[in-house]
Amino acid sequence: MWKAMLGEAWLAMGANRLRSILTMLGMVIGVGAVVIMLAIGQGAQYAVQQSISTMGANLFILLSGSFTTAGVRSGSSGAPTLNVGDAEAISELEGVANVAPTHQGTRQLVYGAQNWSATVVGTTPPYLEARAWTIASGAAFGDSDVRSATRVALIGKTVAENLFADDDPVGKTMRIQQNPFTVVGVLGSKGQSFDGRDQDDTVIIPLSTAQRKVFGTPFLGSVRMIMVQAASADEMATVEKNVEALLRQRHRLREGMPNDFFSRNLSAVAESEAETTRTMSILLGAIASISLIVGGIGIMNIMLVSVTERTREIGIRMAIGARQKDILTQFLLEAVMISFAGCLIGLLIGLAVALGINFFTGMVVVISGSAALIAFVVAATVGIFFGWYPARKAARLDPIEALRYQ
Amino acid sequence: MSEAVIRVVGLGKSYATAAGLFPALRGVDLTIQAGEYIAIMGPSGSGKSTFMNLLGCLDTPSVGDYFLAGERVAEMDKDALAQLRNRTLGFVFQGFNLLPRMTLQDNVALPLVYAGKDKDSRRAAARRMLDKVGLAAYAESLPSRISGGQQQRVAIARALVNQPRLILADEPTGNLDSHTSEEIMRLFGELNAEGITIVLVTHEPDIAAHARRQVRFLDGRLVSDQFTDACGDAAVGTLPESSLEGGAR
Numbered sequence: 001m002w003k004a005m006l007g008e009a010w011l012a013m014g015a016n017r018l019r020s021i022l023t024m025l026g027m028v029i030g031v032g033a034v035v036i037m038l039a040i041g042q043g044a045q046y047a048v049q050q051s052i053s054t055m056g057a058n059l060f061i062l063l064s065g066s067f068t069t070a071g072v073r074s075g076s077s078g079a080p081t082l083n084v085g086d087a088e089a090i091s092e093l094e095g096v097a098n099v100a101p102t103h104q105g106t107r108q109l110v111y112g113a114q115n116w117s118a119t120v121v122g123t124t125p126p127y128l129e130a131r132a133w134t135i136a137s138g139a140a141f142g143d144s145d146v147r148s149a150t151r152v153a154l155i156g157k158t159v160a161e162n163l164f165a166d167d168d169p170v171g172k173t174m175r176i177q178q179n180p181f182t183v184v185g186v187l188g189s190k191g192q193s194f195d196g197r198d199q200d201d202t203v204i205i206p207l208s209t210a211q212r213k214v215f216g217t218p219f220l221g222s223v224r225m226i227m228v229q230a231a232s233a234d235e236m237a238t239v240e241k242n243v244e245a246l247l248r249q250r251h252r253l254r255e256g257m258p259n260d261f262f263s264r265n266l267s268a269v270a271e272s273e274a275e276t277t278r279t280m281s282i283l284l285g286a287i288a289s290i291s292l293i294v295g296g297i298g299i300m301n302i303m304l305v306s307v308t309e310r311t312r313e314i315g316i317r318m319a320i321g322a323r324q325k326d327i328l329t330q331f332l333l334e335a336v337m338i339s340f341a342g343c344l345i346g347l348l349i350g351l352a353v354a355l356g357i358n359f360f361t362g363m364v365v366v367i368s369g370s371a372a373l374i375a376f377v378v379a380a381t382v383g384i385f386f387g388w389y390p391a392r393k394a395a396r397l398d399p400i401e402a403l404r405y406q
Numbered sequence: 407m408s409e410a411v412i413r414v415v416g417l418g419k420s421y422a423t424a425a426g427l428f429p430a431l432r433g434v435d436l437t438i439q440a441g442e443y444i445a446i447m448g449p450s451g452s453g454k455s456t457f458m459n460l461l462g463c464l465d466t467p468s469v470g471d472y473f474l475a476g477e478r479v480a481e482m483d484k485d486a487l488a489q490l491r492n493r494t495l496g497f498v499f500q501g502f503n504l505l506p507r508m509t510l511q512d513n514v515a516l517p518l519v520y521a522g523k524d525k526d527s528r529r530a531a532a533r534r535m536l537d538k539v540g541l542a543a544y545a546e547s548l549p550s551r552i553s554g555g556q557q558q559r560v561a562i563a564r565a566l567v568n569q570p571r572l573i574l575a576d577e578p579t580g581n582l583d584s585h586t587s588e589e590i591m592r593l594f595g596e597l598n599a600e601g602i603t604i605v606l607v608t609h610e611p612d613i614a615a616h617a618r619r620q621v622r623f624l625d626g627r628l629v630s631d632q633f634t635d636a637c638g639d640a641a642v643g644t645l646p647e648s649s650l651e652g653g654a655r
Contacts, residue, residue, distance in 0.1 A: 004519045015507050316503045319464060320564065321492020321520040323485045399464045403503075
């Protein structure tokens with residue numbers, strides 16, 4: 001029975017080929033648009049997530065406070081209010097995954113006849129984990145290097161390329177501020193940060209070495225910045241609050257006195273960006289679905305014409321024993337078949353265009369099985385929804401009237 | 407032949423028109439026994455088409471009772487009526503009414519699709535019926551490839567495919583020349599000889615003459631009922647001859 005009806009639906013579609021194809025076109029465009037928009041939207045989301053993960057997740061930084069001399073305010077991290085002791089105390093707090101006191105600045109690097117200026121970060125080993133740095137070759141320095149202030153350095157990819165060119169940097173000696181440093185490792189590449197800085201243009205050295213040999217500091221042990229990573233996104237707020245309370249206590253700040261440090265949440269920026277892309281991709285999908293609805297209305301339109309055209313056929317079928325259900329099924333099947341065929345073609349075209357966009361513009365596109373599945377379910381739903389009314393109209397025809405129809 | 411295939415009692419049908427309720431059929435009583443061959447005659451507007459639609463379970467009566475093979479049709483729902491049309495009776499129309507996009511075999515097999523038969527038995531039955539009407543050679547052709555008389559024979563095959571007890575033919579020769587009409591009537595005669603009850607609507611007296619019983623309609627009433635059996639012209643006419651002539655065109 002079903003097979004016979006499917007065969008008839010196929011026959012009916014073939015009988016009016018151009019019309020069927022034009023009707024399908026609405027679905028093709030609709031589904032194609034949804035697939036492309038979803039691919040681009042999810043691609044954008046993926047790109048944002050990638051850059052969030054290169055920055056390190058669930059991070060916030062503490063900057064030491066400002067000071068005022070003769071009315072001139074220094075800006076944040078002007079005053080040496082944070083120190084290594086603060087960092088150690090914070091790492092004892094619950095929900096804190098990594099704490100890294102850092103001191104950074106731009107310095108000139110020299111190797112042989114080459115020189116290059118890069119960001120030099122003096123820090124402790126947890127920094128690598130907090131910022132999700134990987135080691136491409138060589139090895140990271142350890143806590144003992146920090147304790148004994150050895151002159152070792154990890155260099156980013158950009159530094160390696162500019163300073164060492166084709167040489168293998170590991171084991172080589174370069175100079176920072178006249179001080180020789182042994183390169184112990186090359187960092188894995190992270191690419192651009194959110195604000196467009198090259199994250200690979202970095203040298204990481206032990207904090208103690210940085211303070212003594214590179215930057216110099218009036219108060220040994222004080223740091224400009226402490227990077228704190230919470231164990232999870234949910235714990236961010238609690239950790240931030242606890243850290244603030246702890247530092248106020250350690251810095252002996254009385255009730256009513258302002259903080260002598262600043263706290264900046266890095267993930268918030270990233271997450272708002274992620275949120276924006278998410279909203280964007282939902283919006284794109286929604287706009288694309290409108291064309292699906294338009295396609296569905298096209299199907300309804302043609303099915304209504306088809307029912308009118310085939311009124312006599314419906315009458316004949318009823319006269320030889322078709323029940324209302326049979327007529328309903330027949331027309332519904334035709335509508336669903338058109339919308340399915342349109343969906344299939346739309347899916348293929350959508351995928352081809354998405355891949356084409358990726359190929360020609362390099363834009364990240366993500367093609368997911370769930371998007372294809374959604375498109376299919378939507379197509380079937382559209383077919384049934386918009387096919388229902390014409391099919392019901394056909395099924396409810398009066399057999400005598402239908403037989404008389406010319 | 408004791409069982410009545412069709413029994414109608416006080417059958418009436420009214421249609422709502424702009425001028426009010428129009429009675430197309432006003433109380434018809436008729437009993438048709440199994441195996442009868444009956445022609446229904448009358449001018450247009452006499453109610454014979456309305457009567458045929460009611461007999462064919464395409465329509466339900468306003469008043470009166472209709473028993474088809476002992477079942478009371480008036481109270482049935484649309485699905486039950488569809489089932490009667492599918493299994494108990496077969497239609498033959500004036501305009502053949504074959505589906506133009508289907509092969510003759512598929513046309514003949516169509517009632518079996520609605521009867522829920524599987525593909526193999528549909529095909530076998532359709533072949534058998536086409537063979538019966540002498541058109542097996544054209545099984546895979548489209549209706550447009552054969553003549554009107556042949557199309558009507560295919561339509562008869564379609565009416566027969568579900569082995570109904572009753573064939574309702576509405577002006578089956580109306581679109582055919584006299585020679586092909588004779589062929590079709592011969593086919594009906596053969597079917598009747600096999601025991602199938604045939605009800606024929608026609609306004610041509612020479613076509614009606616093939617039947618063994620003629621009933622005449624006028625203004626929604628049954629006005630004459632005549633048997634022309636081999637045993638003699640036993641007329642049971644209830645109206646004068648002149649009024650009957652007015653009905654025949």
